[in-house]
Amino acid sequence: MMNVFKLLSRTAKAPQSASAQNLPSAGAAANPQLFGHDELAPVAAPEETKKSKKRKRGNAPVESSSDLPADLDFFGDKPKADAEDDAVTAAKKSRVEGKTNGMSSAHEENAFSEAYNEDESKRMLRSHKLKVTVLEDFAPKVEEPEKKKKKKKKSKAKEEEKKKEAKKQLYPQPLSFFGQLRPRFSISRRLADNLKEQGYTVPTEVQLGALPLLLGKDGVQEASGSGAEYGGDIDLLTVAPTGSGKTIAFLVPIINALLSEKPSDEQGSRAVVIAPTRELASQIVNEARKLSQGTGIKAALMKKGMEVVERPQAAEQQNEAASPAASDNEDDEEDDDVSDSDAQEETTSKQKKAPRRRAEKVKAAILVATPMALLNALKCPDGTVAEFPSIRHLVLDEADVLLDPLFRDQTLAVWNACTNPLLRVGLWSATMGSNIEALAISTLNNRWASLSSSTSDSLPARPPLIRLVVGLKDSAIPNISHQLTYAATEQGKLLGLRQLLHPTHISTTSSSSPTLRPPFLVFTQTIPRAIALHSELLYDIPPEAGGSSRIAVLHADLSASARDMVMTRFRRGEIWVLITTDLLARGVDFRGLNGVVNYDVPNSAAAYVHRVGRTGRAGRKGGVAVTFYTQEDIPYVKLIANVIRKAEALRGEEGEVVVKQWLLDALPAPSKRDKQQLKKYGVEARRTKRTGDAEHDHDNDDKKGKGKDAREKARARISTKSGYVRKVENNRKAAVEASRRRNRDLGTGKQHGSGGGGGEGGGEGSEFEGFD
Ligand SMILES: Nc1ncnc2c1ncn2[C@@H]1O[C@H](COP(=O)(O)OP(=O)(O)OP(=O)(O)O)[C@@H](O)[C@H]1O
Numbered sequence: 001m002m003n004v005f006k007l008l009s010r011t012a013k014a015p016q017s018a019s020a021q022n023l024p025s026a027g028a029a030a031n032p033q034l035f036g037h038d039e040l041a042p043v044a045a046p047e048e049t050k051k052s053k054k055r056k057r058g059n060a061p062v063e064s065s066s067d068l069p070a071d072l073d074f075f076g077d078k079p080k081a082d083a084e085d086d087a088v089t090a091a092k093k094s095r096v097e098g099k100t101n102g103m104s105s106a107h108e109e110n111a112f113s114e115a116y117n118e119d120e121s122k123r124m125l126r127s128h129k130l131k132v133t134v135l136e137d138f139a140p141k142v143e144e145p146e147k148k149k150k151k152k153k154k155s156k157a158k159e160e161e162k163k164k165e166a167k168k169q170l171y172p173q174p175l176s177f178f179g180q181l182r183p184r185f186s187i188s189r190r191l192a193d194n195l196k197e198q199g200y201t202v203p204t205e206v207q208l209g210a211l212p213l214l215l216g217k218d219g220v221q222e223a224s225g226s227g228a229e230y231g232g233d234i235d236l237l238t239v240a241p242t243g244s245g246k247t248i249a250f251l252v253p254i255i256n257a258l259l260s261e262k263p264s265d266e267q268g269s270r271a272v273v274i275a276p277t278r279e280l281a282s283q284i285v286n287e288a289r290k291l292s293q294g295t296g297i298k299a300a301l302m303k304k305g306m307e308v309v310e311r312p313q314a315a316e317q318q319n320e321a322a323s324p325a326a327s328d329n330e331d332d333e334e335d336d337d338v339s340d341s342d343a344q345e346e347t348t349s350k351q352k353k354a355p356r357r358r359a360e361k362v363k364a365a366i367l368v369a370t371p372m373a374l375l376n377a378l379k380c381p382d383g384t385v386a387e388f389p390s391i392r393h394l395v396l397d398e399a400d401v402l403l404d405p406l407f408r409d410q411t412l413a414v415w416n417a418c419t420n421p422l423l424r425v426g427l428w429s430a431t432m433g434s435n436i437e438a439l440a441i442s443t444l445n446n447r448w449a450s451l452s453s454s455t456s457d458s459l460p461a462r463p464p465l466i467r468l469v470v471g472l473k474d475s476a477i478p479n480i481s482h483q484l485t486y487a488a489t490e491q492g493k494l495l496g497l498r499q500l501l502h503p504t505h506i507s508t509t510s511s512s513s514p515t516l517r518p519p520f521l522v523f524t525q526t527i528p529r530a531i532a533l534h535s536e537l538l539y540d541i542p543p544e545a546g547g548s549s550r551i552a553v554l555h556a557d558l559s560a561s562a563r564d565m566v567m568t569r570f571r572r573g574e575i576w577v578l579i580t581t582d583l584l585a586r587g588v589d590f591r592g593l594n595g596v597v598n599y600d601v602p603n604s605a606a607a608y609v610h611r612v613g614r615t616g617r618a619g620r621k622g623g624v625a626v627t628f629y630t631q632e633d634i635p636y637v638k639l640i641a642n643v644i645r646k647a648e649a650l651r652g653e654e655g656e657v658v659v660k661q662w663l664l665d666a667l668p669a670p671s672k673r674d675k676q677q678l679k680k681y682g683v684e685a686r687r688t689k690r691t692g693d694a695e696h697d698h699d700n701d702d703k704k705g706k707g708k709d710a711r712e713k714a715r716a717r718i719s720t721k722s723g724y725v726r727k728v729e730n731n732r733k734a735a736v737e738a739s740r741r742r743n744r745d746l747g748t749g750k751q752h753g754s755g756g757g758g759g760e761g762g763g764e765g766s767e768f769e770g771f772d
Pocket residue numbers: 029032199200201202203204207240241242243244245246247248429430586587588589591613614617618
């Protein structure tokens with residue numbers, strides 16, 4: 001077995017392999033940017049850019065005279081400058097370091113408001129791998145004269161070519177520091193301060209491109225084709241890597257716009273962010289609260305019983321819990337924590353008995369919801385969907401999954417309910433099929449047609465749909481190590497996972513593989529398999545290291561409060577190994593996550609990109625992504641190998657290329673049908689009756705149901721032993737663990753809390769010596 005592992009296991013190492021000092025959990029992120037490090041200083045100021053023009057790709061960086069760490073030494077290659085330049089540069093440098101005291105305001109202004117010329121903008125955008133295209137300009141076209149039209153009847157191929165050419169490229173002036181936001185776009189001081197307080201100085205690629213596009217007309221002079229002609233009045237479709245800071249990129253412009261609008265008291269929510277899972281929605285609410293602190297803008301998580309529009313009374317009666325207590329949490333500045341949800345559930349159950357009162361309409365300006373939760377709140381008793389005209393900003397986070405068949409109807413229903421003619425839409429994800437682009441365009445067109453037919457007033461000008469792509473579309477991040485491990489059988493996978501849990505074994509058997517250190521996530525294809533794997537591994541962690549409390553399972557069949565509890569404990573570092581389904585594959589940000597294990601192969605290339613993207617956030621290096629595959633998975637492995645290959649290409653010459661051409665050639669190419677089946681139902685051998693649990697273990701009420709038959713159980717089973725033997729063993733281990741814990745507590749005089757295990761080196765960044 002070991003030889004097979006060694007022979008068929010492939011590791012694609014990130015430039016710097018994992019070490020205790022270089023782990024995603026080992027402290028602050030270095031540079032949050034993924035690209036452009038070696039070509040241009042990431043935040044090179046205009047005059048520096050000019051001087052570095054002749055520098056070629058891959059040239060050795062110029063020696064730095066600064067005592068800043070290399071990642072922050074953006075001005076290290078500064079040639080001798082005159083006194084004025086020095087002052088400006090010092091201002092910029094001080095800003096990067098967060099020191100502005102004593103700096104003259106004129107210098108500060110200079111440092112942040114200089115314009116890049118067109119060439120400089122293009123170079124910077126290229127080096128950071130940004131591409132901005134006008135996908136559809138809906139402005140009315142000027143009719144060409146009849147004669148010319150006839151002449152232009154050309155071959156189909158030429159027309160296609162013309163179409164492509166017609167897609168105009170834009171070169172927005174990049175944002176080099178967050179400090180430029182105020183001088184260039186006059187954003188609210190408080191918003192700028194909130195960004196600074198959270199330690200954000202250098203924008204990531206997506207922020208560097210999207211913020212100037214969305215924040216509108218620049219204070220500095222813009223070159224033609226910079227997008228400034230649209231004045232920020234655009235719909236935007238963004239494809240940018242996992243963990244690249246898309247949340248800030250869409251929240252900052254929304255908060256700023258909300259602050260500049262004058263709402264009436266009655267207006268209610270003015271921005272909606274839709275996300276596929278409750279976990280992601282609640283994370284976005286927390287981000288929005290941090291960014292809008294002190295601005296008067298509130299953000300709320302959509303919960304059962306909340307009212308978002310005025311609906312007929314009968315509709316409210318249908319609502320399960322129309323409780324004022326549950327109606328609005330806009331004053332609650334705390335995290336959406338467990339106690340909050342528990343309290344709410346308690347209120348809800350009491351409320352069922354008490355006569356229902358009319359729930360108050362949500363007043364929070366930003367509402368974050370899963371599509372089903374919001375649609376339920378918009379549904380009327382006659383089955384129609386109420387209009388939500390107060391919404392001016394709609395964001396679909398993880399847009400491709402929200403517009404995938406599972407969520408499509410709900411998402412489109414919410415989108416169409418937003419009838420404000422000034423609605424601006426943002427679609428964001430790390431992966432986006434061209435079908436999603438087409439669907440976005442047709443939805444925008446249909447919506448406009450229906451708005452035109454329902455009003456006699458002239459509608460405002462239609463904004464263009466712009467597409468921003470960072471890096472290679474649908475690619476995994478290049479800053480982590482990818483491992484593709486052949487485990488032959490289901491039992492081989494269990495053995496492989498146990499080896500990962502016991503790092504000492506790994507260092508002797510396969511020294512070339514970077515070690516996977518907790519905390520990490522383990523993904524399975526279905527909920528029953530996640531539960532089965534959890535019960536199998538429950539006692540693998542010895543009591544001295546925290547025992548069974550260090551390992552947990554999270555899936556959509558758990559109650560909301562149980563899910564919140566697991567999330568909180570994982571974020572606190574109390575849980576080290578979290579077994580889950582694709583419920584946590586998208587959007588969820590665990591800053592210090594060291595790795596991801598695909599215990600079951602993901603259902604698509606996109607699912608791989610998102611799962612492994614839970615580690616290596618904000619440019620952090622040292623993350624490890626291990627994917628086990630068995631004989632049954634061979635037809636699909638090429639999908640994943642291709643994604644890893646792309647990530648290697650993105651990385652450039654650095655690091656080892658392990659998915660070699662011969663491996664790609666040897667792997668069979670899955671047919672279109674194979675891919676569709678895989679995406680819908682997962683690998684056959686591991687399917688359960690509840691179709692598509694893996695890709696679709698999201699918050700979609702349509703799929704709930706808990707029937708299991710014996711065959712399903714057998715498919716879910718993850719063990720080398722029978723259920724009975726395992727139960728007996730587990731009982732024995734639990735008793736031993738409890739007794740050891742009692743003895744230890746007696747010895748130290750400590751009382752053991754019900755949560756268990758916290759604090760024993762489980763915090764982010766603490767040393768973990770392996771479960772052995
Ligand atoms: N400019 C920045 N500098 C440093 N850290 C940043 C910056 N912008 C965002 N981050 C951090 O990066 C992490 C990832 O951000 P975010 O969750 O928005 O990523 P994302 O692009 O939405 O990823 P996904 O596609 O997985 O949803 C967060 O912890 C965030 O605080």
